[in-house]
Amino acid sequence: ASAPEVSFDPATQLAVLPYSSGTTGRPKGVMLTHRNLVANVCQINPRMGIGADDKLLAVLPFFHIYGMTVLLNAALYNRASLVTMPKFDLVEFLSIVSGQRCTYVFIAPPVAVALAKHPLVDEYDLSSVHSIFSGAAPLDQELGKAVANRLGCRVRQGYGMSEMSPVSHAIPFDRDDIALDSVGPSIANMECKLVDPATGEEVAYPTDGVSEPGELWCKGPNIMAGYLGNDEATAETLDGDGYLHTGDIATVDSEGVVTIVDRMKELIKYKGYQVPPAELEALLLTHPQIADAAVIGVLDDEGEEVPKAFVVRQPGAELDEAAVIAFVAERVSPHKKVRKVEFIDLVPKSAAGKILRKDLRAAETAGR
Incomplete structure (x- = not known):
């Protein structure tokens, strides 16, 4: 039998329904469209520097949007190899990186702590790794430097949310001059601004130095359609101009580099x-x-x-x-x-x- 003919609008058709992490409240179903997912892969690709010769270690779950977009979809898009793990175990992690000669490793900060501090790391040959990218939670600059020095590789970090498919900011792979405690500039095709939570006024973009802190608002083709069956939460997070209110306090410097301070609620x-x-x-x-x-x-x-x-x-x-x-x-x-x-x-x-x-x-x- 021939394949069925399928026709839908990628900008509105739901593709996946990841649930927000629920770190500060009840998890919510995040409605992401086909356009959201494709856009974010295209947006992050110039920042990551993933090549067809790379072997990516996938320790992050694919049901989490970080794993789905940055690992699964980005690897397939670039025809890179993907080495999977069912869950994080330090010995297994080190053994697989060494044995499979992984070149690009995507992690969350708890893994960085182990890579920087655990004595087991010295027992494995991790020389194949040229890049480590951290996301999902803030990575401290000193911790990142400790990992880079110990493994002899570049370390980068980015920022995002399930509601942004998920990436909105990332330090480019070829920018050693950007501070590792920042999350880099906004990715392509995004508009971002900082808003003072107390006054609702936009924080002035600095001509020099660093801005005052404010809540980070983001707008772009990777922003979710809304929360499943929760119009109230959608209205609280997405405004009439299309900006997603992230709930994170950030600063921006005169070069456009953004640094996340912390969650407003935290x-x-x-x-x-x-x-x-x-x-x-x-x-x-x-x-x-x-x-x-x-x-x-x-x-x-x-x-x-x-x-x-x-x-x-x-x-x-x-x-x-x-x-x-x-x-x-x-x-x-x-x-x-x-x-x-x-x-x-x-x-x-x-x-x-x-x-x-x-x-x-x-x-x-x-x-x-």
Whole structure:
């Protein structure tokens, strides 16, 4: 039998329905069209530098939009080889990279922590890797540099959301001059602006230096059609001009390079000051005795919100609360100090590597 004739509008026909990570609330079905997916592959292709000779390691799940677009679809588009893993396991990861001679590895920051700190890494030949690209959560500059130096490869990071198919920003593969704690410039065919959450006014683009922080708004052919069966959430996120309100606070410099500060909902309000948890987490990871860390806001005895660190010690480390508090206090402004510390075995994370702060908050509330 001959193939059926199929006709539809790629701009409106639903292609996939990934669910938002649910790191800050209930997961929502994100309606992405065929045009969304194709557009994003074309938008990111010049930034990634993937070639037909590359072997990409796919440790990220394809049901997550990062894995689907940046790995599966981008690899197929470029006729590159794709080496798959069912889940992340450090020994398997290192063995596959070494044995298959993978050249391009896409990760989330928790994998970067292992690559920078774990002693097992030195036992494998990872010389085939020329590029590591991190996404799904913020990558600290010092952590990225540690990975680059240890493996002798370039490290880049990007930014996106399920609602943007997912990429809106990425550091180009050939731009060593862009700071690794940024997410690079906007990708092609996107309009982005920063808006002051307090006033609703657009933040001025700087002629020199760095702008004031504001919520990042993005518009382009990769922006979702809306949330499935949730008109209210769609209206809260997509405005009448087509801009997606990301909920992330960012800055932009005079060269157009964007740096993500933190999620609006995640910012800790300490005595009127805003404290980004991601900044404290990145700092904690520079401590040689800390394997992993997460920070949330909790209430102290006076009802004031204060930063609390959940810390995973390195094996054999002798680290107490006072030492962690002192380490942070020596390196940050007074309002950003960690006020409480709890040692845990594992930081809860999503399949894509995002810290599930809502789980930590729920456990904190239950333990009161």
